[in-house]
Amino acid sequence: MLCLGLVVMRCQPLRRALVSLRKNHQKFTHKVLKNQLLAFMFHNWAFEFLTMLIRLKALKVQLFQSC
Numbered sequence: 001m002l003c004l005g006l007v008v009m010r011c012q013p014l015r016r017a018l019v020s021l022r023k024n025h026q027k028f029t030h031k032v033l034k035n036q037l038l039a040f041m042f043h044n045w046a047f048e049f050l051t052m053l054i055r056l057k058a059l060k061v062q063l064f065q066s067c
Helices: 002-066
Strands: none
Touching: none
16 A cells, blocks of 8 residues: 555656656647648738739739730
């Protein structure tokens, strides 16, 4: 019984450390996913903006050539 008590006492700090590590990992994972979403949204916005500029330039060229 004494041996079991020592095992429980030794495992408790390890258990606490693992729980803390798991919580930190969940927070980190959430931040990474949030950053990935923001990066993806920014990438889409930049792509749309550049596409709009290309279309605008093509339209200007068309208008200039038709005059």
